[in-house]
Amino acid sequence: MNIIISAAKTGGHVFPAIEVAKEFASKECNIFFIGTGSKIEKNALEGLSFNYIPLKIDGFRGKSPLNKILSLKDTVFNIFKVYFIIKRNNIKCIITFGGFITVPVGLAGWLARTKVFTHEQNSVMGSANKLLSKFATINFLAFPITGNIKRSLISGNPIRTSFNINKAQEKDRDTNKIRIYITGGSQGAKYFNETFPKSFEDVEDLVQIKHQCGNGNFNEVQNLYSKTNIDFSVSEFYKDPSLEIEWADFVISRSGALTISEVSSLSKGMLMIPLPISIDNHQYLNAKHILDIKMGVIHEEADGIDKLNEKLKKIISQKTYLNWQKQTNSSHKNATKFILNNILKEYGAI
Template identity: 30%
Template structure:
């Protein structure tokens, strides 16, 4: 796939965006908001004032972020809803678009950057109609529906993965692989060393599922781990996320197994757990995969089967193809098959080490700064002499690593 050459990471200490207003817009879920907020902070560090357009769910993500003014828009989803829900969602999007268009016309941002989700449509569509250059960032390995609506008019399409499905072939010359920004504590793990499990030392597992995906992991994994051979089972140190209503049943399954287990409905020290773990077992949403690849940790990934456009399977497939994870479809995710798979993996530290190294190749470090450099490039403020996208020669295209 032909891609734009990624601008060099800027190391300038000045404020190249001083006096510039940049608009950022995102849907209100964490998968959209985390990278959008990370870019906003990077832009503020470079001197910009950021207008952040989102919906009411997301105010907590931007609350108190210096240099960022949050504008709440009416917005609603359409996909997967009945006729009444689609009509209500469309009406809210219409109201949100009127508000966004009015505010963008008044503020005159130099650039608009959209991160997908239905709440991003009002600002990106307004930019299109007002002739303001805009770019989109896609967190998944499938171009999301909101981003698809505006991709043709976008000046840049930034991606989290080297390959993203459903991007029109005519738009491939606008694609730039930036990676997906992660929180600073996780980004710092890019320089950490994978601690290979020793022959008789502890084996640390991190199990996360999120609100939608934790139930099946809670139903299958405790039994699968308890049924491991004793020589593996008694070395396990497990941190597992489980829904509040499932925790007692999960704890009962682990009781008496000899497994050192910590259960929580929310794990508030993920960066530390990720740093220390030997294997992650998780769904393959955008945020999970971004953190897994940023830290360089091997994963056993179980895609949510009903995710829109099956994007979790595509996410997991990209990491598996890079050698950084093993994809296990939910219809094959039984306690017996998981026990068998884990017994083989946990007896093979060399395979885990190879996967840890390979996981980093599926993501990109410094993604927030790469995105900020893309904004500079769009404005002609090219860091380190990076050429404008329109002038990149064919010999410079293709290899973005």
């Protein structure tokens, strides 16, 4: 069976899409991956024998009237381009994972009378998925979403394969200290890099820290930690973050959908600091899900550094993270196969 899988630009969209694509490829399906040509897409697809088709397009939100007109032109052009890809290659199934590129892909599928499936990674449905959900055969949801989403199934988030493998991680581990992995995401986070080297003043001897700071920030963050007595290591990027999460007692991070899914799948709790400018406040709503299953706490940047430090000291002094580790969140580990099996059922293949 020939399948189109579409996702764009961010790891939160692209990584789950690739996990599902690999699962279908293992069933001898031929994958056409439609994205936007971004660096993260190219890096993630490296070594995979998919048919990669990058298309030029930008979203509508936050754009000037002129740019919205240009985006509309690109959308119409790409609808017809994808329509001919569908017909020429006898595409039987389209699966979209968010990002504006999925709008022309999904609409082309609708015009071609090809079954379309969506997957929403966040706790609030994005604009592209909201549109496509109206005619999708199944809308897969990572988390329960308020509102009436027809033909929906809760699937969890497809997580990277490395997060499905339990690893004994004793390297660089001081068992007498509380181990904390701090990550601002693949690009790092200015707030994290400036704040956390100064946030452990009264507990420096109690903690061991690994801090992922993002490209170009190593020297600045290294220098800040060097002024403390903290046992620390700083890296711009960790190739396999599952190792750092396994190593840690708990994680400090933003609350992007993929991050919270991967961390909680390893039964590690989180101090979550939602990105204040996330669209539709989706990072706060993601974090609320982790709070509700008792696997973390939330700190909003607007609450100030003093409250952040209070929360940190409480987690460390009361060893709150031990209670977080007792919880399980296995839905994401099973998400890829859940999506595969439910789509194959639609074609009578199961």
